[in-house]
Amino acid sequence: MTSAIAPGPATASSDGSRYPYRHLLGIEGLTRPDINFLLDRADGFVEQNRQVDKKASTLRGRTLINLFFENSTRTRTSFELAGKRLGGDVINMSVSTSSIKKGETLIDTAMTLNAMHPDALVVRHAESGAVQLLAEKVNCSVINAGDGSHEHPTQALLDALTIRRRKGHLEGLEVAICGDVSHSRVARSNIHLLSIMGARVRVVAPPTLLPSGIERMGVAVHHDMASGLAGCDIVMMLRLQTERMKGSYVPSIREYFRYYGLDEEKLQVAKPDALIMHPGPMNRGVEIDSLVADDISRSLIREQVEMGVAVRMAVLEALVTNQTEPWAKNQ
Amino acid sequence: MRPTLYKNARLLDPGTRLDAKGALLVRDGRIAEVGPAVFVDAIQEDVEVVDCGGRCLAPGLVDMRVQTREPGEEHMETLASLQHSAVAGGVTTVATLPNTNPIIDDVSLVEFVERLAQEVGLLNLHPYAAATKRLKGEEMTEIGMLAASGAVGFTDGTKAIADPVVMRRLLSYASMFGKPVIQHPEEPALAREGCATEGETATRLGLPGIPACAEVMMIERDLSLVRLTGGRYHAAHVSTAAAIEAIRRAKAEGLPVTCDTAPPYFALNELAVVGYRTFARLSPPLRAESDRRAVVAGLADGTIDAIASDHNPEDQDSKRVPFAQAVPGAVGLETLLPISLALVHEGAMQLLDLIERLTVGPARILGLEGGTLAAGAWADLVVFEPDRAVRIDAARFRSKSKNSPFDGKPAQGRVWRTVYRGRTVFDLDADDSRPRREHAHA
Numbered sequence: 021m022t023s024a025i026a027p028g029p030a031t032a033s034s035d036g037s038r039y040p041y042r043h044l045l046g047i048e049g050l051t052r053p054d055i056n057f058l059l060d061r062a063d064g065f066v067e068q069n070r071q072v073d074k075k076a077s078t079l080r081g082r083t084l085i086n087l088f089f090e091n092s093t094r095t096r097t098s099f100e101l102a103g104k105r106l107g108g109d110v111i112n113m114s115v116s117t118s119s120i121k122k123g124e125t126l127i128d129t130a131m132t133l134n135a136m137h138p139d140a141l142v143v144r145h146a147e148s149g150a151v152q153l154l155a156e157k158v159n160c161s162v163i164n165a166g167d168g169s170h171e172h173p174t175q176a177l178l179d180a181l182t183i184r185r186r187k188g189h190l191e192g193l194e195v196a197i198c199g200d201v202s203h204s205r206v207a208r209s210n211i212h213l214l215s216i217m218g219a220r221v222r223v224v225a226p227p228t229l230l231p232s233g234i235e236r237m238g239v240a241v242h243h244d245m246a247s248g249l250a251g252c253d254i255v256m257m258l259r260l261q262t263e264r265m266k267g268s269y270v271p272s273i274r275e276y277f278r279y280y281g282l283d284e285e286k287l288q289v290a291k292p293d294a295l296i297m298h299p300g301p302m303n304r305g306v307e308i309d310s311l312v313a314d315d316i317s318r319s320l321i322r323e324q325v326e327m328g329v330a331v332r333m334a335v336l337e338a339l340v341t342n343q344t345e346p347w348a349k350n351q
Numbered sequence: 352m353r354p355t356l357y358k359n360a361r362l363l364d365p366g367t368r369l370d371a372k373g374a375l376l377v378r379d380g381r382i383a384e385v386g387p388a389v390f391v392d393a394i395q396e397d398v399e400v401v402d403c404g405g406r407c408l409a410p411g412l413v414d415m416r417v418q419t420r421e422p423g424e425e426h427m428e429t430l431a432s433l434q435h436s437a438v439a440g441g442v443t444t445v446a447t448l449p450n451t452n453p454i455i456d457d458v459s460l461v462e463f464v465e466r467l468a469q470e471v472g473l474l475n476l477h478p479y480a481a482a483t484k485r486l487k488g489e490e491m492t493e494i495g496m497l498a499a500s501g502a503v504g505f506t507d508g509t510k511a512i513a514d515p516v517v518m519r520r521l522l523s524y525a526s527m528f529g530k531p532v533i534q535h536p537e538e539p540a541l542a543r544e545g546c547a548t549e550g551e552t553a554t555r556l557g558l559p560g561i562p563a564c565a566e567v568m569m570i571e572r573d574l575s576l577v578r579l580t581g582g583r584y585h586a587a588h589v590s591t592a593a594a595i596e597a598i599r600r601a602k603a604e605g606l607p608v609t610c611d612t613a614p615p616y617f618a619l620n621e622l623a624v625v626g627y628r629t630f631a632r633l634s635p636p637l638r639a640e641s642d643r644r645a646v647v648a649g650l651a652d653g654t655i656d657a658i659a660s661d662h663n664p665e666d667q668d669s670k671r672v673p674f675a676q677a678v679p680g681a682v683g684l685e686t687l688l689p690i691s692l693a694l695v696h697e698g699a700m701q702l703l704d705l706i707e708r709l710t711v712g713p714a715r716i717l718g719l720e721g722g723t724l725a726a727g728a729w730a731d732l733v734v735f736e737p738d739r740a741v742r743i744d745a746a747r748f749r750s751k752s753k754n755s756p757f758d759g760k761p762a763q764g765r766v767w768r769t770v771y772r773g774r775t776v777f778d779l780d781a782d783d784s785r786p787r788r789e790h791a792h793a
């Protein structure tokens with residue numbers, strides 16, 4: 021392990037030599053050097069994770085708590101592995117919504133955990149803004165592992181790393197984000213990140229699944245896959261949640277797949293070397309056809325999972341190292 | 352009680368369009384003489400003299416939309432703390448919503464609130480009664496008997512009267528008793544899951560939106576029912592350009608329609624919620640800047656008849672939660688005047704017109720006598736300094752709740768004295784209950 025972050029001058033700056041904040045609450049507000057710094061570090065961890073001995077000692081003696089108010093297997097596991105591979109102690113806490121309803125508030129939970137002196141909290145919550153609220157109440161670093169429909173910054177970072185490793189760069193790429201943009205924190209974080217990095221983003225969805233004013237976030241809006249995918253380099257599919265499939269947002273699964281499900285035919289209009297991504301878990305036959313999802317020449321879906329661990333290691337390392345630095349700002 | 356002479360005042364009476372230097376004499380709780388022609392030296396009686404030092408003297412403010420939490424949730428606001436908060440804000444008349452626990456939907460409860468309020472006795476308190484039993488929006492309450500016991504209007508409080516059949520009958524029936532039906536104008540199905548105005552801000556924050564048209568949809572529907580029934584209709588806290596335009600047209604048509612707004616809707620826009628500031632979570636939600644400007648224009652041209660505080664006390668537990676879970680609402684009694692005065696300082700309104708929206712405007716809607724400086728009227732007065740620079744400090748509110756979106760904001764205007772039936776119920780100079788920070792750099 022190399023020592024990642026050299027302490028710099030007293031004023032935090034986004035000069036690419038470090039990540040300047042104590043928390044990672046969202047992509048909005050980060051700069052290109054901040055993002056490049058994290059991606060560069062994550063690149064190194066990809067190699068480390070492919071070794072037989074994967075363990076480092078950067079986080080030795082540090083405690084990481086995975087605090088998930090919403091069910092998740094892959095994100096929680098990914099953070100757990102990331103923490104353990106850096107030598108930290110990782111504890112998983114799943115707080116079911118029912119116990120919250122029994123009276124303990126989010127802030128009570130935060131204060132309780134804070135008293136145990138963790139070094140980092142990884143938080144997922146069903147409400148937008150909940151992770152920021154919690155970050156205001158604790159002393160440790162907080163990583164947003166998804167808050168409502170707001171942001172999921174590590175997902176956007178791992179998507180960026182995956183693309184960068186395949187295409188060599190992000191700038192100038194045409195990226196289509198397809199599906200339930202309205203309820204998607206993954207879409208929002210990716211729109212921010214890709215725009216910051218100079219990619220061009222289109223969103224493709226029926227109007228019922230697009231939030232009002234999305235074009236003001238700098239994206240082109242398409243309602244059909246033929247125009248939305250035309251000439252694009254990357255197709256990012258979003259998960260359509262079951263409860264939204266039946267009648268209220270789209271008429272049926274069958275109709276949704278007909279118009280918005282990614283299959284070989286719809287993919288024809290994209291660039292010949294277009295790559296396909298999905299944050300998982302996939303609904304095969306709803307938003308994506310298995311033939312496309314499993315096409316190893318084009319689908320990056322499994323690679324995204326691998327990059328997830330590396331990116332989360334880079335984030336954890338940056339934040340926990342920053343804690344002792346006077347220049348680290350609250351995001 | 353000795354008569355009191357308020358001299359050296361800038362008299363503001365929207366009732367008679369009086370704006371002049373002069374004096375006002377109070378005898379037996381009522382205004383005895385008022386005007387520039389009250390010759391102070393000619394008064395022979397033994398009077399107590401209050402030198403207003405050039406400050407503005409206006410009728411006590413009439414706030415037609417206030418929520419109390421007594422009975423039921425006295426830790427957030429009692430009828431006593433509400434009254435102390437009101438008079439500190441220059442308000443001498445309030446109308447209270449029926450959404451307490453129990454809900455005010457029965458004659459005995461109206462009388463209970465009136466009696467409790469009189470025991471405190473700092474101002475005129477007029478309860479609204481529920482328009483429908485238990486605010487369920489289904490069966491009409493005993494409108495006639497409730498009106499006879501003192502209810503000044505009928506409303507389901509913070510809930511829209513959604514069923515058009517119920518609204519139609521309420522408008523028809525309440526008109527017999529000359530009482531307005533007060534609507535929370537929002538189509539509930541469009542608002543059900545939302546907590547911010549639909550648009551770029553809500554989208555960036557990942558918050559479920561309520562389209563701004565939810566307001567005008569309900570108002571247009573109600574206006575059709577007003578045309579059908581001839582009932583008196585009042586739309587509370589209007590906040591969108593489309594709704595104000597609909598009311599402007601209805602008034603031109605001659606319909607018996609009025610509306611009010613609240614300071615957040617002309618002083619703030621949707622950007623106030625950025626950062627998930629739950630104190631700025633209101634119902635209706637804060638709107639786009641173009642809507643805010645339309646509210647200012649509606650106040651200036653008189654389409655909007657009244658400014659109400661929409662005082663809505665909430666405790667920390669209701670607000671220190673993720674944005675979508677926060678209970679909407681803000682306290683407003685103690686910021687009503689300074690925030691509203693910004694309209695005058697910005698040149699959007701004349702001072703006398705602003706005072707009209709805060710006094711006789713709402714009094715007329717509710718059929719109350721107050722809100723003027725006429726000789727013979729109760730001496731309900733406010734003396735204020737319109738230009739005085741202040742910083743809003745929620746910690747110093749007399750309200751038990753501190754949920755204000757204006758906390759920490761600079762403003763101009765301060766209440767110096769509030770008088771209820773000739774008796775001083777708030778006196779800034781005698782108010783040593785709180786730190787006097789602003790006096791330090793006076």
